[in-house]
Amino acid sequence: MRLLLINPNTSQATTQAMVGIARESAPSVEIDGLSAPFGVPLITGPAELAIGRDAVVTLMAARPPFGYQGVIVAAFGDPALDELRRTVAVPVTGIAEAGMAEAAHHGRFAVVTTTPDLTESIAARADAYGHGDSFLGTVLTAVRQLGARAIVIGGGPLAVAAREIANQLPVPVIEPVPAAVRLAIRRAERTAQEM
Known part of the structure; x- marks a missing residue:
């Protein structure tokens, strides 16, 4: 299986x-990045998120994901996710979408983010994915004060921070x-079975 991040x-x-x-989370899957x-x-606010969306749409128009069984949009705002789902022939997964879906299985959750200007966008995404009732916000204190049952790290390259926070x-x-890789694999396998 091949995935494009x-x-x-x-x-x-x-x-x-x-x-x-991504490769560490699925060693048997070939994962390329663009x-x-x-x-x-660095995407730190709504304006940069919009630019990222335009860049991803342009990139996929110029380089369709031929030979891949899935695409992962690897910014926590999931820019261009909806557009790509309408235009590419393989399943498209966002890292916010996958992280929130996985966290919601545990119950109420919060998102830890280093980009406070994106908190409204993160909340809107949680609502759009059907997790509005489970989403508690973007504060680390959510575990103790609000009763979060899971925490999603609000950024793709923050694995080290995630592992340090997990211990606490x-x-x-x-x-x-990794959540997006797992979801992308399930979607690609389901698509292959439907063919």
């Missing part, structure tokens, strides 16, 4: 870090890139 920002180092995280052809090196919390900490 698309980083909606221009940082090659970030792309390679997320590809490494960075946005234009835009910003009594609830599951969901890394979004």
Whole structure:
């Protein structure tokens, strides 16, 4: 199986870090990565998220994912997820979508983020994915104060932080890139069975 991980920002180092995280979570799957052809090196707010969306749409129009069984959009705002689902022939998975879905299996959850300007976007995504009732917000104190049953790390390349936080919390900490790989594999397998 082959998956394509698309980083909606221009940082090659970030792309390679997320590809490494993805490969570690599924060693038997071939995972390649592409960075946005234009835009910003770090998505920190709604304007950068919109630029990332445009960059991903442009990238996939120029380089359709031929030979891949799934595509992962690897920015926590899932930019261009809906557009790609309408235009590419393979299942498309967002890291926020996958992380939130996995966390919601545990009950109420929160998202830890280093980008406070994206908290409204994260809340909107949680609602759009049907997790509005389970989503408690984007605060680390959610475990103790709000009763979160899981935490989602709100950024693809933050695996080290996720692992450090996991040791300090009594609830599951969901890394979004491995969650997206797991969901993308399930979707690709389901698509292959339907053919």
